[in-house]
Amino acid sequence: MSEPTRAGRGPTRIPAPAGVFPAAQYTHVVTATGRLVAVSGQLPLDKDGELVGAGDPAAQARQVFANLRRCLAAAGAGFEDVVKLTYFVTDMAHMPAIRAARAAHIPDDRLPASSAIQVAGLVAPEFLLEVEALAVVAA
Numbered sequence: 001m002s003e004p005t006r007a008g009r010g011p012t013r014i015p016a017p018a019g020v021f022p023a024a025q026y027t028h029v030v031t032a033t034g035r036l037v038a039v040s041g042q043l044p045l046d047k048d049g050e051l052v053g054a055g056d057p058a059a060q061a062r063q064v065f066a067n068l069r070r071c072l073a074a075a076g077a078g079f080e081d082v083v084k085l086t087y088f089v090t091d092m093a094h095m096p097a098i099r100a101a102r103a104a105h106i107p108d109d110r111l112p113a114s115s116a117i118q119v120a121g122l123v124a125p126e127f128l129l130e131v132e133a134l135a136v137v138a139a
Contacts, residue, residue: 010138011083013110019072025099026114030083032136037075041088041130042067043123057094057128064131069105072135079105081135087116088130098129 014029043134044052044060045067051057069088072078087098095116112133122130 003133004066010080011136013112015111017047023032023136025111026085027111028113028137030113032083032138034081034136034138037081037133037135037137039068039071039075039133040073040133042088043127043130051126055128058097058100059105060128061094061098062104064098064118064129065101065105068133072121072133075135075137077137080110081137082106082133083136084113084115084134086092087133088115088119088122089116090119090121092116092118094128098131111128120129 011029011030011032014031015027017028019030042064044063045050046063052063069079072081085102087095089095089098122128
């Protein structure tokens with residue numbers, strides 16, 4: 001079993017429990033105690049509601065993570081408090097761009113638990129991805 005990792009305050013991560021194949025892009029188990037923060041799925045919209053990055057998954061992912069950062073901050077949280085990310089994508093080929101945007105905010109040694117789901121479509125056809133987050137802010 002991999003040793004749990006803890007980055008100062010915040011969640012404890014267990015990257016690969018005994019008998020579970022290790023994952024490079026997420027942590028299998030994350031535990032935390034504190035105040036739960038649920039962030040609705042964020043779309044690639046700017047503060048004026050305009051689409052950012054039409055047809056460009058990298059630009060859309062950067063905007064989504066910027067929106068997640070703002071939402072977390074509004075709740076007194078940050079990416080270090082995120083215990084779970086859920087990705088909704090219209091094409092799994094967009095995942096490398098999403099991982100690159102995530103890497104700008106979350107280091108590899110603090111990856112949250114994650115799920116990626118390919119969907120037939122999102123609320124509007126121009127959206128290529130949506131990401132929601134769960135965070136736990138230490139008491």
